[in-house]
Amino acid sequence: DVEVGLSGHGSTFSSSTSTTFSYSPPWLSPIEYLHDGSYKWRINQLLGLKAMVLENEEELMKAYVKDLGKPKGDWFLEKNGILADINHTLSCLHKLMQPETRHTPLWMQPGSTKIIREPLGTVLIIGPYNYPLNLIVCPLAAAVSAGCNAVVKPSEQMPETANFFAKYLPIYLDCHSCGVVLGGIPETTTLLKIKFDKIFFTGSDRVAKIIEKTVAGTLTPMCLELGGKSPVIVCDDANLTVASKRIVQTKYLNCGATCIAPDYIMCTSAVHDKLVSNLQSCITSFYSDDAQKSENYARVLNKDHLERLEGYLNDAKNKGANIFGGEIDMNDRYMAPTILTNVTPDMDIMKEEIFGPILPVMKVNGFEDALGHVKKGEKPLASYCFTSSSKHTDTFLSNISSGASCVNDCAVHVLSPDVPFGGVGNAGMGSYHGREGFICFSHEKAVYVNDTYTDGIRWIRYPPFSGFKEGF
Numbered sequence: 001d002v003e004v005g006l007s008g009h010g011s012t013f014s015s016s017t018s019t020t021f022s023y024s025p026p027w028l029s030p031i032e033y034l035h036d037g038s039y040k041w042r043i044n045q046l047l048g049l050k051a052m053v054l055e056n057e058e059e060l061m062k063a064y065v066k067d068l069g070k071p072k073g074d075w076f077l078e079k080n081g082i083l084a085d086i087n088h089t090l091s092c093l094h095k096l097m098q099p100e101t102r103h104t105p106l107w108m109q110p111g112s113t114k115i116i117r118e119p120l121g122t123v124l125i126i127g128p129y130n131y132p133l134n135l136i137v138c139p140l141a142a143a144v145s146a147g148c149n150a151v152v153k154p155s156e157q158m159p160e161t162a163n164f165f166a167k168y169l170p171i172y173l174d175c176h177s178c179g180v181v182l183g184g185i186p187e188t189t190t191l192l193k194i195k196f197d198k199i200f201f202t203g204s205d206r207v208a209k210i211i212e213k214t215v216a217g218t219l220t221p222m223c224l225e226l227g228g229k230s231p232v233i234v235c236d237d238a239n240l241t242v243a244s245k246r247i248v249q250t251k252y253l254n255c256g257a258t259c260i261a262p263d264y265i266m267c268t269s270a271v272h273d274k275l276v277s278n279l280q281s282c283i284t285s286f287y288s289d290d291a292q293k294s295e296n297y298a299r300v301l302n303k304d305h306l307e308r309l310e311g312y313l314n315d316a317k318n319k320g321a322n323i324f325g326g327e328i329d330m331n332d333r334y335m336a337p338t339i340l341t342n343v344t345p346d347m348d349i350m351k352e353e354i355f356g357p358i359l360p361v362m363k364v365n366g367f368e369d370a371l372g373h374v375k376k377g378e379k380p381l382a383s384y385c386f387t388s389s390s391k392h393t394d395t396f397l398s399n400i401s402s403g404a405s406c407v408n409d410c411a412v413h414v415l416s417p418d419v420p421f422g423g424v425g426n427a428g429m430g431s432y433h434g435r436e437g438f439i440c441f442s443h444e445k446a447v448y449v450n451d452t453y454t455d456g457i458r459w460i461r462y463p464p465f466s467g468f469k470e471g472f
């Protein structure tokens with residue numbers, strides 16, 4: 001039997017594979033409990049989310065740092081990302097909630113057509129470990145902005161942050177509409193027995209496939225926010241100084257555990273040595289000679305992840321790669337910011353998402369060669385190109401299909417709340433943030449409103465279709 005604690009409702013319920021839930025809390029059934037879905041209700045939920053973060057900042061920051069051993073700088077990034085997203089939604093919510101008039105063909109006039117966006121219902125949001133706050137709060141903000149009830153399941157790898165949600169979400173949000181379920185695989189598996197109106201999952205493609213299988217046959221729509229290998233092409237005409245700073249900053253942020261982190265670099269021999277030397281200087285300048293002592297450098301999640309990363313290094317070394325950095329302290333969950341050169345596509349590290357502080361630099365024969373390499377693999381969650389040429393920019397943007405792209409930067413697109421965030425192909429399906437977040441949790445209902453007064457001139461639509469009508 002699996003016990004699932006329902007925070008905020010003062011009760012627990014049990015389930016085994018053969019029994020159904022003995023207790024159905026209100027938020028699991030929008031029929032039993034229906035908030036009015038008004039603009040006011042939605043605004044209150046968004047303001048509640050904001051207040052939850054701001055009023056308990058100290059406690060939240062402590063939980064966050066304790067869970068991940070993260071530097072405080074990372075916390076501010078998470079917090080500001082959330083606030084930017086919520087503020088943007090607050091500013092455009094009224095407009096988003098208005099019906100949208102669409103073109104009505106002449107023969108259907110004076111009736112009119114429009115789109116009404118209605119809440120999908122009760123949704124499930126499952127979060128990953130790496131940005132435990134942002135990747136629960138931002139989808140939740142999108143869900144409540146669309147007028148949905150939501151159940152959130154934070155990552156069990158971040159117990160302190162998950163407990164924070166369990167403690168505060170039911171206080172700051174309408175506790176009948178938003179619930180928190182804590183736990184890992186068994187609890188999530190139990191939760192998935194409930195038919196939700198949408199599942200919003202952020203995590204690995206491996207687990208996404210398991211969840212798809214678990215809910216197969218229920219026709220539950222899903223938004224999948226997954227990962228992948230996000231390439232960086234550094235062209236010969238790139239500003240190498242700026243490129244190195246931006247790549248190092250976004251790669252080693254959160255110790256490499258960022259879904260849109262630059263995964264690997266491709267460049268030609270013409271700039272390779274200069275680029276690698278610049279990257280090394282940036283590492284030293286950002287994190288000092290000993291990153292383990294730096295206040296700005298995070299830690300790897302756990303021993304399993306460290307061993308996985310160590311495995312990449314050993315495999316690459318055996319196949320002829322050179323390693324800069326690579327120091328590991330298992331007890332401290334530490335891996336130094338690491339660069340690999342002399343990298344070839346057959347190395348394990350070039351086959352899987354790295355999700356750690358190792359940056360492979362692979363030599364290519366030119367820009368076209370780099371594009372060809374990306375196109376051979378799965379579509380990435382993000383793709384990056386550093387160049388000063390508009391021709392390269394256009395070719396890059398029109399040739400590489402990815403969830404998002406940046407030119408002369410990495411990962412920063414996520415901070416603009418007015419563009420969709422999501423993947424394509426193996427990197428996921430569906431998107432959110434701002435308008436797209438609202439739409440993600442809405443059904444866009446097509447509506448036609450006709451009159452009855454002009455029925456006399458509509459005689460042609462009614463049978464029998466004989467005589468004069470046959471010509472139409």
Ligand code: NAD
Nearest residue numbers: 127128129154155184185188203204207210225226227259
């Ligand atoms: P994960 O897939 O291991 O776990 C994600 C969630 O799924 C957790 O809440 C976990 O409890 C749950 N889960 C795990 N196994 C399960 C199972 N068998 N059945 C049901 N639920 C299960 O992901 P993670 O390690 O926490 O996060 C890292 C991954 O997430 C990376 O691949 C990264 O690229 C991806 N990610 C994507 C985004 C994005 O926005 N696209 C953001 C962050 C992370």
